[in-house]
Amino acid sequence: GLTPVESAAFGRPCVVPRARGYLDHVVEEVSGLFYDGTVDGLEEALERTLGLVWKPADLMAQANRYHPTVFADRLIDIIEDVTR
Numbered sequence: 001g002l003t004p005v006e007s008a009a010f011g012r013p014c015v016v017p018r019a020r021g022y023l024d025h026v027v028e029e030v031s032g033l034f035y036d037g038t039v040d041g042l043e044e045a046l047e048r049t050l051g052l053v054w055k056p057a058d059l060m061a062q063a064n065r066y067h068p069t070v071f072a073d074r075l076i077d078i079i080e081d082v083t084r
Contacts, residue, residue, distance in 0.1 A: 011056030
């Protein structure tokens with residue numbers, strides 16, 4: 001399956017449990033929806049996706065935050081700040 005970042009890179013939202021790394025990679029109602037880990041919660045979140053307007057450009061912009069060159073540039077900035 002696609003990870004949340006890969007899903008966003010393709011302009012598609014995801015529905016994920018409100019837990020662990022998903023909290024770092026998904027922005028509620030921008031790149032996906034969270035659910036509480038229950039079957040009922042999943043069903044509700046999936047139904048909510050149908051009522052929202054998802055903007056592929058917003059999803060792809062969210063995913064771009066994790067592009068390797070963006071990550072490397074951010075890391076270099078942090079290292080430069082620390083070593084000054």
